[in-house]
Amino acid sequence: MGLTLMEGNEAIGWGAMAAGCSFFAGYPITPATTIYNTMLRLLPPRGGVCLQGEDEIASIGFCLGASMAGMKAMTATSGPGISLYSEQISFAIGSEIPIVIVDVQRLGPSTGSATKGADGDIQFLQWGNSGGLPVIVLAPVDVKDCYTLTMEAFNLAERFRCPVFVAANKEISMTRETFDLDALDLPEVVERRRSDGRRPFLPFGAAEGRQVPDFLPIGGRTLVRQTSSTHGPDGYITTDPAEIAMMQDRLDAKLQSSVSGFTHYDEYVVPGADTLVVAYGVTARAARTAVRHAEKSGRKASLLVLKTLWPVPEQLIREKAEPYTRVVMPEMNLGQYVRELQRVLPGKGIDFLGRMNGELIKPGQIQEVIQHG
Amino acid sequence: MDSLLNSSRPPVFCPGCSHDKVVHALDQALTEMGFSGEDVVIVTDIGCSGLFDTFFHSHAFHGLHGRALTYATGIKMAQPDLKVIVTMGDGGLGIGGAHLLSTCRRNIDITLLVLNNFNYGMTGGQCSSTTPRDAVVGSGFLNRLEKPMDICQVAGAAGAPWVGRASTYDDALVAELKAAIAFEGFSLLDIWGLCPGRYTRKNKLNPKGIAADLALLPDVSGYRKRNERMEYGRAYRQEAAALEAPSEPVRIEAGCRAPQRGRQEVVVLGSAGQRIITAGELICLAGATAGCHATQKNDYPITVMRGHSVSEVILSENEIEYTGIENPSAVIALAPEGVGRRSRMFSALSPEALVIRAEGIELPPTAARVVAVDFKAKKIKSPDWALASLVVLAHENRVLTMDMLKGALGFRFKKEVLEMAKAVVDKISA
Numbered sequence: 001m002g003l004t005l006m007e008g009n010e011a012i013g014w015g016a017m018a019a020g021c022s023f024f025a026g027y028p029i030t031p032a033t034t035i036y037n038t039m040l041r042l043l044p045p046r047g048g049v050c051l052q053g054e055d056e057i058a059s060i061g062f063c064l065g066a067s068m069a070g071m072k073a074m075t076a077t078s079g080p081g082i083s084l085y086s087e088q089i090s091f092a093i094g095s096e097i098p099i100v101i102v103d104v105q106r107l108g109p110s111t112g113s114a115t116k117g118a119d120g121d122i123q124f125l126q127w128g129n130s131g132g133l134p135v136i137v138l139a140p141v142d143v144k145d146c147y148t149l150t151m152e153a154f155n156l157a158e159r160f161r162c163p164v165f166v167a168a169n170k171e172i173s174m175t176r177e178t179f180d181l182d183a184l185d186l187p188e189v190v191e192r193r194r195s196d197g198r199r200p201f202l203p204f205g206a207a208e209g210r211q212v213p214d215f216l217p218i219g220g221r222t223l224v225r226q227t228s229s230t231h232g233p234d235g236y237i238t239t240d241p242a243e244i245a246m247m248q249d250r251l252d253a254k255l256q257s258s259v260s261g262f263t264h265y266d267e268y269v270v271p272g273a274d275t276l277v278v279a280y281g282v283t284a285r286a287a288r289t290a291v292r293h294a295e296k297s298g299r300k301a302s303l304l305v306l307k308t309l310w311p312v313p314e315q316l317i318r319e320k321a322e323p324y325t326r327v328v329m330p331e332m333n334l335g336q337y338v339r340e341l342q343r344v345l346p347g348k349g350i351d352f353l354g355r356m357n358g359e360l361i362k363p364g365q366i367q368e369v370i371q372h373g
Numbered sequence: 374m375d376s377l378l379n380s381s382r383p384p385v386f387c388p389g390c391s392h393d394k395v396v397h398a399l400d401q402a403l404t405e406m407g408f409s410g411e412d413v414v415i416v417t418d419i420g421c422s423g424l425f426d427t428f429f430h431s432h433a434f435h436g437l438h439g440r441a442l443t444y445a446t447g448i449k450m451a452q453p454d455l456k457v458i459v460t461m462g463d464g465g466l467g468i469g470g471a472h473l474l475s476t477c478r479r480n481i482d483i484t485l486l487v488l489n490n491f492n493y494g495m496t497g498g499q500c501s502s503t504t505p506r507d508a509v510v511g512s513g514f515l516n517r518l519e520k521p522m523d524i525c526q527v528a529g530a531a532g533a534p535w536v537g538r539a540s541t542y543d544d545a546l547v548a549e550l551k552a553a554i555a556f557e558g559f560s561l562l563d564i565w566g567l568c569p570g571r572y573t574r575k576n577k578l579n580p581k582g583i584a585a586d587l588a589l590l591p592d593v594s595g596y597r598k599r600n601e602r603m604e605y606g607r608a609y610r611q612e613a614a615a616l617e618a619p620s621e622p623v624r625i626e627a628g629c630r631a632p633q634r635g636r637q638e639v640v641v642l643g644s645a646g647q648r649i650i651t652a653g654e655l656i657c658l659a660g661a662t663a664g665c666h667a668t669q670k671n672d673y674p675i676t677v678m679r680g681h682s683v684s685e686v687i688l689s690e691n692e693i694e695y696t697g698i699e700n701p702s703a704v705i706a707l708a709p710e711g712v713g714r715r716s717r718m719f720s721a722l723s724p725e726a727l728v729i730r731a732e733g734i735e736l737p738p739t740a741a742r743v744v745a746v747d748f749k750a751k752k753i754k755s756p757d758w759a760l761a762s763l764v765v766l767a768h769e770n771r772v773l774t775m776d777m778l779k780g781a782l783g784f785r786f787k788k789e790v791l792e793m794a795k796a797v798v799d800k801i802s803a
Contacts, residue, residue: 002624003661005654005669014622023451044613049450053443054475061436061443061472062450065416068434069451087437114675175696176654176669178661181622218432219452221411225426227435236382236427285694292694360697 004181008146008173009076012102012166013038015150016074017046020189021100023071025051025062027081030114031170032104035076056084064088064097068226070217072154076102078170079121080111082128089163090129091228093251096161096204096213098192100153103165104173107358116358117171119281119332123339125165126310133248134255137165137310138264139280143177148184149264149307155190156262160254161212167309169332171282171360197222204247205233211254255311263316264307273300275370276324278317278341280306283330283361290366301328301370312340321345328353328369330361377403377410379430391541391566392421392488396428398541399458399486402550413456416445418465420495421568422488425460439469442476445483453606457482458554463489466524467502476559477531481605484553485561487524490568491578498571509575524563529596535560536593541567542580558604623784627664629777632770634690638701639772640718641684641759642711645677649711652759653684655781659763659773660688662780668696672714681710688772703771704728705762706736707755727771729762744769751800760794761801768802 006014012035016024024039026032036052043050049066053059056077063073077085082103092099103125107116121128125137136156138149146168153164195201195214201222206213213233218224225235232238232247266284268291279287284305291303304320306313317340321327327345329338330353338352353369355361378384378400386393403413410431417423419438426433432455436444441459449457466473466487476483492510493499500508500516503524510516525536535556539549541564553560565583567573603611631637639656643649650671657667665688674680685698698718706712706728712719712735719739722728726741731748746765748758767775782794 002626003664003666004622004624005657005661005667006622023447025447041619044609045616045618047613049609051446051450054471057440058443058446058472058475061440062447064436065434065444065447065449066451067447068444069448069455071451073447088440091437115672171670171696174671176657176667177693177696178625178657178665178667181624217452218414218434218448219455223410223430223432225433227426227433228437229435235433282696285696289694360695362697362699363695 001180001183003178005176005178006143007034007176008140008143008168009034009104010038011143011146012076012150012168012173013042015147016100016154017042018147018186019072019151019154021072021074021154022048023063023066023073024049024075025053025059026076027053027056027059029078029081031106031174032076032078032081032102034174035102035104056081057088060085060088060099060101063099064092067097067099068218068224070219072098072158074100074102076104078104078106079108082121082124086128090131092163093129093133093135094131095226095228098157098161099163100150100157101163101165102168104168104170106170107356113358115170117169117282117332117360118356118358119167119169119283119336120356122167122309122333122336125167133251134311135163135165136160136255136262137167139167139307139309140172141281141284141305141307142172144179144184145307146172148186151187151189152262152264155187158190158192159212160258161192161215162255167281169282202233203235204231206250211250211257259308259311259313260315262308263313265313265316266305266307267320268303270295270300270302273302274324275299275301275326275328276321277301277303277328277330277366277370278306279303279330280309280337281332283332286361286363287330287366289363290370293363293367294370297371299371309337312344314344317341317344321348325349326351328366330366330369332356332361375404376400377408377413377429377431379428382427384428386421387570389567389569390421391490394541395486395488395564395566396425398546399550400429401547402554405547406551406554408456413458414448416441416448416457416459418459418461418469420462420464420493422460422462422465439465440472441465442469442472442483442485446476446479446481449481449483450606450609456554457484459483459485461485461487462494463487463491463501463503464493473528474531477528477533479605480532480534480558480600480602482557483559485559487561487563488566489524489563490566490572492568492572494568494571498568511571523590525561525593526591528561529593529600532600533561534558534597534600534602536596538563538565538587538590538593540565540580540583540587542583625658625661625784627662629663629774629780631660631663631665631688631690631777632774633702633772636687636689637772638698639686639703639705640698640701640715641686641705642707642715643682643759644708644710645673645680645682646756647682647707648756648759649682649684651785652763653686655760655763655778655785656686656688656773658781658784659777662777665690666693668693670696681714683711683714701726703766704741705759705766706734707731707758707762709734712736727769729765731758751803753797753800757797760797764798764801
């Protein structure tokens with residue numbers, strides 16, 4: 001074993017390569033630029049493609065084209081770029097195009113602060129598309145997660161044919177950190193399921209008992225249709241309400257009904273605790289310290305670290321919160337994911353600690369809430 | 374050769390629409406060139422030209438308004454042998470202007486057919502980027518205020534090597550389409566036509582008028598020679614093939630012993646050009662040589678070679694949770710810019726903390742032990758002060774040792790740069 005020093009963004013790049021990423025396109029933006037730099041170094045010498053788009057809209061557009069032509073594609077940006085991606089994200093959701101989208105969050109709103117961290121996009125990532133269908137959002141805590149969750153993101157994008165977000169934060173992405181690369185618990189690489197040609201190919205036709213259509217690439221010997229318009233299984237525009245409803249329901253159900261299979265989390269259970277701290281992203285690190293310090297005091301707390309944020313892992317949250325009288329949620333925003341906790345845990349006392357000043361939430365601040373509410 | 378038209382979905386446009394003629398001309402061009410549906414992807418934009426893909430029995434990609442060239446670029450890079458044809462209207466051209474310019478500059482092997490009918494047909498005939506100023510359209514007086522653009526001149530100026538104009542009603546249309554499709558590189562054919570549903574209801578335009586208007590425009594054949602160069606994808610693969618494979622991430626095995634146990638926080642305060650970030654990285658690498666975990670957070674402005682530069686490093690034998698600085702063991706103060714950035718930290722330093730201060734740098738009051746170092750007297754230049762400070766730290770047996778530092782230098786630098794770093798170590802140690 002040895003230690004490797006890497007920033008979170010580099011780890012995202014190496015994780016993407018380990019997952020089989022063959023296409024990257026991005027537009028430079030702090031604090032996501034070093035993902036682009038990493039992919040430019042790693043992809044072309046290995047036969048992959050790394051492009052710099054003329055803007056964010058082009059960058060994700062390149063990815064959607066390449067993904068439909070069979071490549072595993074990733075793009076990376078920050079809040080201002082996610083705003084520009086929005087219409088293309090809706091396209092990827094509705095037209096089932098696998099893509100990994102890294103959002104290295106920085107302090108907003110708008111241009112905000114390029115070099116300050118925040119978790120201000122957590123609701124935006126889910127709801128920043130037209131149509132309101134679910135997406136997958138994974139949130140890394142440290143450099144190890146940057147590597148492994150990026151791999152998971154690719155696997156999920158391939159498996160469910162959908163956009164998968166890695167919700168990083170400047171404070172993870174641009175922080176260098178040591179880790180034991182060879183000791184990482186890496187997932188097996190998943191490839192999208194291809195049509196076996198035993199029945200006529202329908203680009204959006206999910207087989208009996210399945211929720212995700214089999215894939216064939218544009219450019220192969222079987223003709224493939226892709227469209228952003230409301231379509232039936234054959235990829236042609238449909239106006240039939242029953243067919244429209246069937247397609248929408250399937251897009252909703254394929255993720256909502258499967259979330260327990262990709263609910264990533266960590267937990268630190270402290271015996272005798274009456275409080276559960278629920279945290280995600282870089283704030284989970286301060287929460288871990290706070291919980292450790294609180295263990296030596298009168299009012300103990302356990303910690304649940306959520307790494308799958310969307311679809312909301314409701315079952316896990318309910319199960320883990322059940323033994324506790326009280327929940328504390330710290331977030332680097334003014335109260336976003338805590339809304340989900342309030343929704344999932346009605347009647348539970350929930351104390352919220354929000355900061356949006358460009359600084360990390362400190363362990364002492366969380367400990368204060370644990371002990372005094 | 375069989376037609377590529379989709380027998381189950383015949384073209385449906387408004388009566389008299391020129392798009393219908395272009396669909397058939399494109400089919401004739403493709404069949405005469407010997408293409409079958411599997412060889413071709415038709416990428417369409419939004420608007421009436423966005424219906425094209427459904428009328429062909431080929432690969433098809435219909436996406437967002439103005440973005441067709443972006444998908445086409447991704448597809449072409451992934452499938453270099455596929456013939457990629459994009460159809461868009463004068464509307465898609467305007468909204469996707471940045472993509473048009475960039476595609477021209479790239480010269481990627483895509484054929485763009487602009488179905489130019491001088492208005493937004495599908496939304497009620499509003500003005501587009503090609504609407505004449507004297508036309509009567511659905512945008513009130515607004516088109517009178519904007520000059521229509523000549524697509525071919527814009528594309529040629531942006532670097533497109535194949536640009537051409539054609540009338541839908543010209544006998545040469547099929548030949549022009551074939552030439553555009555056959556070209557290896559980006560080709561753009563500006564196809565003028567009539568929109569009977571909207572435009573020609575209030576504007577007198579007919580095939581003759583189109584021919585007369587086209588004849589007045591400047592010749593664009595010169596761009597062929599001027600913009601001639603290798604196709605983007607081909608050039609990309611040629612460049613990529615010459616690249617060396619990147620080396621695997623370095624693994625650092627523990628061979629040294631850290632001088633202290635527990636969490637050690639170090640803050641390096643300097644200015645741009647003092648290699649503050651590199652010094653922070655060296656502390657991390659030094660930690661790793663002793664099996665310590667490390668984190669490094671940096672703070673610097675957008676300017677290069679001006680302004681503050683701050684690096685915050687934490688070493689610990691345990692995995693590091695919170696990455697912020699709470700109780701520094703050591704502070705290195707090398708420039709007023711950096712000290713100013715963290716001035717509030719000094720009053721909170723503990724008496725056990727060590728501050729290494731470059732001679733001449735003023736500090737806020739602090740309870741920490743301060744060691745002043747006269748780098749100038751030792752003939753060490755400002756860009757080397759941060760490295761020299763790490764040597765002082767090692768001599769104080771604080772956070773790192775000389776063995777750890779030397780190990781770090783070996784991982785970070787090679788050859789001449791390593792020799793120069795070692796020379797700095799020797800100077801400060803003398």
